[in-house]
Amino acid sequence: MMTKHIPQHILYVDGVTKxxxxxxxxxxxxFVVKPGELRAIIGPNGxxxxxxxxxxxxxxxxxxxDVFFRDSVDLTKHDEADxxxxxxxxxxxxxxxxxxxxxxxxxxLALAGNRGVFKALFHKLSGEQNRRIDEVIELxxxxxxxxxxxxxxxxxxxxxxxxxxxxxxxxxxxxVDEPAAGMTDHETELTAKLLKEISGKRxxxxxxxxxxxxxxxxxxVTVLHEGHVLAEGTLExxxxxxxxxxxxxxx
Ligand SMILES: Nc1ncnc2c1ncn2[C@@H]1O[C@H](COP(=O)(O)OP(=O)(O)OP(=O)(O)O)[C@@H](O)[C@H]1O
Numbered sequence: 001m002m003t004k005h006i007p008q009h010i011l012y013v014d015g016v017t018k019x020x021x022x023x024x025x026x027x028x029x030x031f032v033v034k035p036g037e038l039r040a041i042i043g044p045n046g047x048x049x050x051x052x053x054x055x056x057x058x059x060x061x062x063x064x065x066d067v068f069f070r071d072s073v074d075l076t077k078h079d080e081a082d083x084x085x086x087x088x089x090x091x092x093x094x095x096x097x098x099x100x101x102x103x104x105x106x107x108x109l110a111l112a113g114n115r116g117v118f119k120a121l122f123h124k125l126s127g128e129q130n131r132r133i134d135e136v137i138e139l140x141x142x143x144x145x146x147x148x149x150x151x152x153x154x155x156x157x158x159x160x161x162x163x164x165x166x167x168x169x170x171x172x173x174x175x176v177d178e179p180a181a182g183m184t185d186h187e188t189e190l191t192a193k194l195l196k197e198i199s200g201k202r203x204x205x206x207x208x209x210x211x212x213x214x215x216x217x218x219x220x221v222t223v224l225h226e227g228h229v230l231a232e233g234t235l236e237x238x239x240x241x242x243x244x245x246x247x248x249x250x251x
Pocket of ligand 1: 025
């Protein structure tokens with residue numbers, strides 16, 4: 001059996017700058033994510049978090065700097081579709097679950113990738129594909145909802161289904177944008193548990209504002225400010241950092 005080469009870094013961002021009309025949304029941004037790592041990215045409004053995700057996923061090209069995936073793939077040379085196919089999944093804040101399809105059908109569709117809705121729903125799944133969907137349904141805690149329509153799910157359940165849809169594509173790196181926004185405390189807690197569970201086999205980078213949620217993730221935190229890494233460490237360490245306090249509380 002062929003063993004998959006384990007890279008040193010899943011993501012390697014080095015000296016990335018991205019300007020909009022002379023304003024540097026990213027300013028010499030550097031950070032790395034290791035295989036299996038769970039990482040939280042925080043930062044005040046306008047710190048560059050969305051721009052950073054856009055650069056990683058190929059939506060934007062950096063003006064300067066390197067972005068490598070699995071050590072050797074230069075992401076700045078690829079477009080969004082290529083990058084998604086290579087194994088970088090991005091979960092946007094707003095869920096895009098199809099409300100008129102069941103939980104199972106949504107996952108079936110995601111498994112089909114770009115084969116098209118019609119083909120996906122009328123194509124008979126192989127035993128292997130069925131097993132994969134069952135595994136994902138179980139993992140995201142929707143086993144009892146498998147035949148319910150997407151539209152009947154709570155906000156939190158929709159977010160979990162969407163994470164499941166991304167997992168179907170077996171990404172090596174999952175980027176998750178503010179998953180806890182709009183969730184109840186209980187849903188927030190379950191989401192932290194889910195993200196902890198799915199990292200390890202893959203790397204997960206979470207952009208979030210909710211400190212309770214970050215605390216529950218219990219993982220290394222990177223603080224962005226003005227397009228640059230201001231601090232990195234445990235949540236306790238960055239919360240005790242003078243510069244971080246200044247940026248969050250003003251002087
Ligand atoms: N397409 C664009 N054109 C001009 N300015 C932009 C563009 N995209 C982002 N910016 C600016 O770049 C800065 C960083 O924006 P970005 O959205 O990356 O921050 P953020 O950390 O995601 O903020 P938030 O927490 O509010 O989502 C902001 O000042 C924003 O106004």
